[in-house]
Amino acid sequence: MNHQDVGQMDTYVRMYDQLKKQQDDNPTIGLILCSEKSEAVAKYSVLADGKQLFASKYLPYLPSEEELRQELQRERQLITEQKRISE
Structure with a gap:
């Protein structure tokens, strides 16, 4: 990911x-x-003009960036393992 993606x-x-x-x-x-x-x-x-983001306004729980990153890694590992099994 780069600045262009964020932009x-x-x-x-x-x-x-x-x-x-x-x-x-x-x-x-x-x-x-x-x-x-x-x-x-x-x-x-x-x-939001620098306003603080409150997870309770959106969902009972809004995951942190780190938690989302870990979930991406977990899913990627599962997909890799499934590909190995099917080969």
């Missing part, structure tokens, strides 16, 4: 805010998940 997600968040977001909606969150051979990356994109 693209920010663009999508802005577009959603302009076209779909209602006045009483919570700030829009963009989620970038990237799984490559050497790493798994998870990033949130929040354009």
Whole structure:
């Protein structure tokens, strides 16, 4: 993942805010998940003018970037193991 990916997600968040977001909606969150051979990356994109993000506004539990990264790695490992078994 690079700055271009983050910039693209920010663009999508802005577009959603302009076209779909209602006045009483919570700030829009963009989620970038990237799984490559050497790493798994998870990033949130929040354009809420520096406002603090409160998970309770969205879900009973909003995972951290580290938890999402670990889940990506776990899923990638499961897929790799399944490919080995099927070969």
